Amino acid sequence: MDNEIKKYLFDIKESIESIENFLGDKRNFKIYMSDKMLRRAIEREFEIIGEAMNRIDKIDSEINIMSKKQIISMRNRVIHGYDKIDDEIIWGTIVRHLPILKKEVINLMGK
16 A cells, blocks of 8 residues: 555544544533534544545545545535534534544555
């Protein structure tokens, strides 16, 4: 695997772990919604995840990450459509998709 891709996978993993640390063990949507700084920090991590994914895709579009296109799309919405960010979609992504993405990234890093 290309060293650049490994670096981007590491960045994705780091951002996922940052989101996990920001939220702690008690993941609560009401707390998330009431804390603007928390929301902005998580949005920034999604920007990093999406940009790294976009760069990986440009180097090797055959890299198998299930939600690659959706991740890149979310990055674009967060950056370019800041006024149209849907907090429920962000939260759903955190709860449903980040654990899967983390496993995929760890598996790819092991290769």
